[in-house]
Amino acid sequence: MKTKKFFLILLVILNFKILYAIEPNNEILKNKILKNIRCLICQGQSVYDSQSDFAISMKLVIDQKINEGLSESEIYDYLKDQYGQWISYDPEFNKKTFILWGLPILLFVIGGVIVSKKLIILK
């Protein structure tokens, strides 16, 4: 019973290799970038999810930039230069966003202190 299950799972896992990646490598990168940038004229959609004119031309731009040999972060930098921070779904860590990134972590630490105060550690 147990071995059977084990092999079943193994079979599933080994099959992934066949399943994985029907697209060329460039496409993977392109789709990843498209999902991380906002369609500026849509209501809360990524460029990837949108079929608007803006999104279509954006897709062409990204294609071109990848072909020019720019790296992923270079492309983001280029886009932020052109359209501002609003376009990127991944906010930068800077003096305007340190609260955004830091506050949850700070709250986690505070929570940890409160929880540990409640506990008696058994010797």
Next chain:
Amino acid sequence: MLASQIGYYSLILGLLMSFLITPICIKNFYNNKIIDIKIFSFSFLQFFLVFLSFFALIISFVISDFSNETVFNNSHSSKPLFYKIAGTWGNHEGSLLLWLLVLTFFIFLFIIKSNDQPKKYRILTILFQQIIIVGFFLFILSTSNPFGYLFPTPKEGLGLNPILQDPALAIHPPILYLGYVGSSIIFSASLAGIVQNYISKKWAKHIKIWILISWIFLTLGIMLGSIWAYYELGWGGFWFWDPVENVSLMPWLCLTALLHSILVLEKKSSLTSWTVILSIATFTFSMCGTFLVRSGILNSVHTFANDPSRGIFILIFLSILILISLVVFFLFHKEKKNEISKIYFLSKETSILINNWFVMYFLSVVLIGTVYPIFLEVISNEKISVGPPFYNKLIMPFLIFFLIFMSIGPKLHWIKTRFKKIKIQFFLLFIFSSFISFLIIKNMSFKNLINSFLISAAFYLFFITLKDFFSKEFSNLSQKISHFGFSLLILSILLNSLFSSELTTNLKVGEKISFKKGIISFESIENKKYKNYKSIVGYFRIEDNEKRLTILKPELRIYNQPYTITSEANIKTTLYSDKFLVMNLVKGNEYFNIRYQVKPFMIWVWISTLIIVLGGIHSLFKKNHEK
């Protein structure tokens, strides 16, 4: 016309009921030993009047009475009957009326189902609930009257947004509202409990049912929305970290924490203050959600009604509610002296505390991620977007530890556990899980440390809960089912996101494209005409390298009223993976833009959510045989 009149006046009468119920409640609170029967009758009458009003609105939609402003704005005579009815709550005014309906229904249900509770506590709960009810009545009547009158009567309505014309979305709002509104009962009951100093084991047992009910409906509601997004809105995505999704996730997280902490209160009468705070917070988050969505300050696909005056009303209302709860909490709440406030390190209480700690962290990430951009824009006029990368970075590393605690936590006993009770097999299973995740990661083209840890942890929880089903100890089956479902959910989401693959291209009829795994051929298109839309159906043959054939028929719908083009994905679902195909028009030529996706384990995302819910349902219906 007539229906609108009836609806409007019964709404006003319904509000008057509140002014009858309140004095009776106050008199009854000081006088009799038993609860006044008039409270029952008037509460029922109030529910009935709101129901009548809602029913009248449905009738107006069914008969396409365009002298009603709401109907005119959101309906069209050529719409199928089902969507005329569903359109009733597919808009701002109607959905608020539905909210009010559930609100009055739930308080009536509370009154008849709480006979074993102290009289004064029940009356106070009704009173607090009436504050909320009056607030919603005023909100609807003053800013969002669903029975506005139009003269001269327009010949035709403007129609319902086609992407909302969908079976999953037709039932999504009512289910979600049952969850939201259920949390209002928890809110009122905990305030009443504080005033009466009644936050006890008995209270916990009684309120747990309401927590479970809200939690079940909220989970189902979120899932339905997500399913809808998957096949209608998205291009194969099912969770976008869209602000409106986030605001439904926040009360859910709060409720989940509450669901756990209430157990400590029920069994050990400990954590009273914390439980009360969570009860209040849950409803506050539900209300905040309404505020953020309705006021239109969020940039989202859901914002179908933007009206600043509504936002201000909800904001004031929300502040009043928060103020009331703060006053009640600080004036009346007393820590019980006999409460065991210290908790031993290795105990179930600890694991529940840890659960609450992590869930609150996730909540803070979602909350800050959602509201921070709004504040930043107000303060510095700078617009930033917070999307999936932010949430992934802040949530995923913590999820690893959360899953591990989730595996071990339920094994611990109340009060104290000795170290030797923790068996060696926990470690064996852990090694086994890590091994499996190693195999998976090895097969991938890119490596990611956090992903591999996360997969290990999810597998660990998976195996541990799976093992539990076969062990003889059948205590707390509901918890096992839900935790098992959760592990399955995380696993399917992870494997799905890691192994999804896709192909985007432009094709015209008769063309073929071959890719690594096979050939897609665009066979033909067919035009069809329906009552309220024209449809273009594409026939695609997909032949993979093993000569297996899949026929997919994605569709483009051109709705007449309002004029909108939607693309309906065609999805072939198997237990193993989903094959997903959408097509789109390319402007100005005969090419179609198609996107073909293979999404492994997609259906397991839904199945596992249902399993999680099943655990909740089991807990709701089980007899109290265990201690």
